[in-house]
Amino acid sequence: MIAQSGKGQPQEITSPDGKLRTLHHKMSVNRFGHRVVEGAVRNISSDSNVNAEIKAEYYGATGRLIGTEADIVRRLEPGKTGAFEVVYSGEQRWDIKYYKIVTFRQM
């Protein structure tokens, strides 16, 4: 099942230091109903060995915060992309209606 993208967020998000950019992201549901925010991040700097942290918040219908999870994409070389999957597997996963990427930064 393909769920909606992050509410109001553009597909391309740039990290505060300008070194990383998401190329796309969306939320899907796996076989166990886990909510997976999946996408790709690119190292747009000339720095080597850059780690990217992606943290997502998951919300219910009324805007209630249900949970927060994160993933790290490690050792991105300049111009290279890596996939991320931020997985929420808590009991309230079925109440999740949308997500927001709240942290996107170099680690």
Place this chain on the structure above:
Amino acid sequence: MIEKQEVTLLPKEPEKTFIKGLSLHSFAQGGGAAQVDTKNGRIVRIRPLHYDEKYTPEEIGQWKVEARGKAFKSRLKTLPNPHGLAYKKRVYSPNRIKYPLKRVDWDTNGDRNPQNRGKSKFQRITWDEATDIIASEIKRMQAEYGPYAIYLQGDGHGESKIVHAPHGCQTQMFKYLGEGEEQGEYTLQVRTPDSWEGWKWGATHMWGMSPFGTYSPGTNGFKDIAENTDMILFWGSDWETTPWQLGGQHMSLWAYFYAELGIKQIFISPDLNYAAAVHADKWIPVYPNTDTALLLAITYTWIDEGTYDKNFIATHAHGFDKFKAYVTGDEDGIPKTAEWASPLCGVPVWTIKALAREWASRVTTFGSGTGGPLCRGSYSTEPARMQVACSAMQGIGKPGTNRTSVFSMPRGALMLNPFTAYRGLGEVRWHPKQFLPKTRLHDAILDATSNKPMKFYSTGSPVMPTEDQFVQYQYPVEGCSEIHMIWSDSPCWITCCNCGNRMIQALRSPKIETVVVQHPWMENDTLYADIILPTCTKFETEDIMIGTDSFCQNVYPEGKCIEPIGESRSDYEAVGEVARKLGIYHQYTEGKTVEEWIKIGYESCGIKDFISWEELNEKGFYCVPPADGWENDPTPRIDFYKDPETYPLKTPTGKIEFEATGLLENFPDDEERPPVPHWIPFGKTHQESRLHPRAGEYPLLLVSNHGRWRSHAQLDDVSWFREIQTCKVKGPDGYMYELVWLNPADAAPRNIESGDVVKMYNERGIVLGGAYVTERIMPGAAYQDHGSRADPITDRIDRGGDNNLISPAKTTSPNTQGQVASGFLVQVEKVSLEQLDTWVKQYPEAFQREYDPASGLCFNAWVEGETQEEI
């Protein structure tokens, strides 16, 4: 002359009909919806559910896949498998446990005699007595050792139920036990990814597909094949058997449809399995555990002839040069040619080259399956990775070049939530402080102590991310107790896991003071219990099913068809009775009745905006139609195929890693799962190869697929199946032996004919069977279905055909937690009547147990002072 007899006619009660989901997938997932007709309080028949009796095809959302001028339409009825249709025989089996039991020589105030588990009989006790003992033992364990002394064993496969969850109700109860940091703690058995070991522990390092390792997403996989594929390779895969337990027979229809479309179907496995028997354009027999050699030779042919997708490899792959060096022999001086592979794998050179050329010239996909040594064999990581390598070399992700599975149906308009009302163990990432991968339980009991803890990599859980495979854990955890009590609701460890005989040894350890089992049938691990609680089948309770069937997702309230057999109660209720004794019943049920939980299931599953509770009950079921525009959903991994930079895989490089970065960094010296896939016939951990000296003594490789007439260890007592020629064979002693397939070339020198009693053995024990001489198994291999019920004659001699008893104890390779339950060495010999007679004299009690050829061992066989009552 016919004598007049007085006949008592049953009252003319009208038949009642209920809907039940009869897949044996377990957890909260449904499947196999069927109509169950009852009369006078008994089940009279089980039949498919016809959706169109209550809805129009438009309301159901009947869908179709059109390709090459033909169409595949979803059916307007369910396709329950034979297991479900015959399930009433399971309900009324003479093997049903009718009341609580206690082992006769287990005394909580005296000698517990752990060495007699599986030997001594049981005596009847009351529910009150049984639950008193269990509650008291829990309290004692917690006081004496702490919470981690109790091991909760709730595993996969069983009836699919929601409120009366088949597995893990104990974990719900334990949430409310203990105080402070110890509240909710115990030692958890982590369910390992059984039957997809090679994918989880191997393929995931090559193509990501986290966390399961199997190809994903599956969306529109069937459609993609219909439209674009020329040839399907069913590699150790049986679409006429394995998918049954997941909900029905729809995979069979797809195979027929693909044949109609002219898609070639090639089956590669040591046995001519049931799908191959009806669908194969060609069957290529390959020796067990040698698929890697065959696949390497195919890649050699492609490299040699330049017939792989070089552009794809250049842009989508990492480490191909290392792999190529190994294949061509630059690494080790051995080119992996067809000539090299042929004597190893048993496939003629001509066939290997022809297959390689056919594959390179046709759009080819893998028909995935979960069986045989490819997943459940020693070093199964290697053939799984080699399948990824081959797929990658032909441009995986491009139209028609995929893998498909039972989850490849159209996307539904909504995804049902079965979990809110689910009262059992969920597939969550959380785990308590102390846990054990299922496959390591015997090692933990027999070898580990606080002073010498067992170290292992990975929790073993299929839902943990790949990085979990690089984390080292230990048992016992520092400050935690070893386990001293086991509470199981899935008592088939010795019939389903790695080396049941070693597990029996562990269950008899004096460290294990208490074994509690709850189960409907007196079988397998149940025989090794101290206390047994009788649980009922789903026919004996109300519930709700929220799941996926052959063609759509559906929801239906499940009525109570019959009264519980004997004193049985559902798993949920059985644990509830213990909760009462512990004073936490209200917390355990969260203050709700079963009826209220069922209603919660409806309200939370996602359909309440589409159908009211009243209408659902009036119509009996609801089908979720496919989502608008499902036809346009992208085929699996087409994005990666088109643009790997923007849509990378979840591997460290984002590409298909022929040299796995994670393995290279974390286990650079692991010769049994090296960073680049290798041909590993045997090693330090396993010697299950015709090339190893062990083969001198044990020359046949046993293949043990998921059973045709069972679902793992379930259904062995169904009389309708036991009559079938490929299920059991009657021995000269009247016993129904589990079949052992042998090729005539292997049977003749052993003087074995069909119907002979044979013993299959290695250094781990002896398992008896009945010979079935057939060319459906290749020479050099033997075949026996997985899951036949154990029937111990004495230690390490089994009459029931439970070959897991003699499977290897060690995991797939040292840094993995997969099991090895197929593709292991055995010898097979004819058992003479004299030999049988000797055993009868040596172990008379084993041959005097109450036994019904139609259904096997009876409940009374293990209970003192009982005579069989018909149920």
